[in-house]
Amino acid sequence: MYTVIVIDDSSSMRRILKDMINNIDDFEVIAEAVDAFDAREKIKKYEPDLVTIDINMPKMDGVVFLRNLMRLHAMPAVVISGESVRGNDIFDDGAVGFIPKPDNHESMVSFGNRIKETLMNLTFLLKRYTLKKPPAQVQVETRYSKQNADNHGIEKKVHPDEVLKKLPATFPGKKVIAIGSSTGGVDALLQVFMKLEPNLPPILMTQHIPYGFSNSFAQRLNTHSKLNVYEAKDGMILENSSAYLAPGNMHMTIEKAGNEYRIKLLDMVKVSRHKPSVDILFRSVNNVVGGGAMAVIMTGMGDDGSICMKELYDNGAYTIAQDEASCIVFGMPAKAIEAGAIKDVVSLDDIAEYIMDFSRGKRK
The missing domain is CATH 3.40.50.180 (Methylesterase CheB, C-terminal domain)
Incomplete structure (x- = not known):
């Protein structure tokens, strides 16, 4: 079981992310944090395998927190944010994945599918991390195409x-x-x-x-x-x-x-x-x-x-x-x-x- 801490200042988004992640096999949210300082203490306490980070947070910017995290406590981190223009900061500073937050037109089913796809794609990396091997920087394609999905939200493979x-x-x-x-x-x-x-x-x-x-x-x-x-x-x-x-x-x-x-x-x-x-x-x-x-x-x-x-x-x-x-x-x-x-x-x-x-x- 891979343990996760969700870091987001929005209580509703924390609740959504917690429910979606807990519904993925082998993943469990063990704590939530409202800002970088709260997250720092809970990471020390719970030693999670993965954290999710929002960029726009009070007290400390999410990218600054990510940079500090990689310097002081390097671990797999996935950015889940509505801000998509700072990719260089995110990946240069150690994020292993990025998931855009849903816009007004995307269903929660689609958003949940994107979260599941990203986390499942990271299981190989998480296995290495939990074995105390150094984590590697990873980019994963997480965009969801309704054109490739059936009515149940499952992507079809197009040859x-x-x-x-x-x-x-x-x-x-x-x-x-x-x-x-x-x-x-x-x-x-x-x-x-x-x-x-x-x-x-x-x-x-x-x-x-x-x-x-x-x-x-x-x-x-x-x-x-x-x-x-x-x-x-x-x-x-x-x-x-x-x-x-x-x-x-x-x-x-x-x-x-x-x-x-x-x-x-x-x-x-x-x-x-x-x-x-x-x-x-x-x-x-x-x-x-x-x-x-x-x-x-x-x-x-x-x-x-x-x-x-x-x-x-x-x-x-x-x-x-x-x-x-x-x-x-x-x-x-x-x-x-x-x-x-x-x-x-x-x-x-x-x-x-x-x-x-x-x-x-x-x-x-």
């Missing part, structure tokens, strides 16, 4: 064939590198990009990330990399030594534009339960670039990416997966390996080197 036709490139195009990641991917991508050197082919990234946080994450990668990193915009022409991150609420694809490649964003249903979807990116790259591509599948829960990575593999693309030892969650890489879609299994520490080797023609 990539339903939204993007399988038309693989007959001949290899100019080199492109495509990366897919989810749980644990924020920190993992940062480690890779810190090692990459310029003069690489264009890099496309789909990281499962909440809407409102992709731009700040792209800026963070740009700050810590020698490459130019952008949040992808519709119509962008791909350039060498540049990387493009899918927005948190759009699928990212590419299309041929003369002798160049251009980004095309799609506002459609979730695919493989995600938006953006790794499968959609990989399918698009296979359709346009085919055997000229490199595809990398990194840490993450679920199977997004495995279907279309196999298509890339079959079309002659160079495919690698992050190894289990260096993954926060070995879900997505494991599924791709099981699908027979991987040429090399690589430690996180070596992924940057493999990308640079591919760009120099050393790996195919």
Whole structure:
């Protein structure tokens, strides 16, 4: 059983969160706190496995409290707030997840589903924390799409064939590198990009990330990399030594534009339960670039990416997966390996080197 302290100055929101979390198997709210100072004392007293934090609180701002918590008592923390513009602060300072509070149009059933999805996705991390292993920073896609839900609020799995036709490139195009990641991917991508050197082919990234946080994450990668990193915009022409991150609420694809490649964003249903979807990116790259591509599948829960990575593999693309030892969650890489879609299994520490080797023609 994972124990939780809910921190929110609103008594009604504390009651809602407590009821929703207590209805999730293996989770129990053991205390509530009205502000950061109350929370500090109750964390010392109860030693929870997880805390939820609101940003707008009296006496001490939630981000300031999060920063202090990570410095003095590092532990898994999920931000549950109506404020979505400070993603850099939230994730840079140690949050492992973000759940937007519901707006006036969202039902409590939908809100409860988003809370359950996030907490269940964090169980691997919580197991490590309860075993006294250091917690890792994690971003989880938690947006809920009514387009993908049945009448009971349960998401349907949409296959990539339903939204993007399988038309693989007959001949290899100019080199492109495509990366897919989810749980644990924020920190993992940062480690890779810190090692990459310029003069690489264009890099496309789909990281499962909440809407409102992709731009700040792209800026963070740009700050810590020698490459130019952008949040992808519709119509962008791909350039060498540049990387493009899918927005948190759009699928990212590419299309041929003369002798160049251009980004095309799609506002459609979730695919493989995600938006953006790794499968959609990989399918698009296979359709346009085919055997000229490199595809990398990194840490993450679920199977997004495995279907279309196999298509890339079959079309002659160079495919690698992050190894289990260096993954926060070995879900997505494991599924791709099981699908027979991987040429090399690589430690996180070596992924940057493999990308640079591919760009120099050393790996195919």
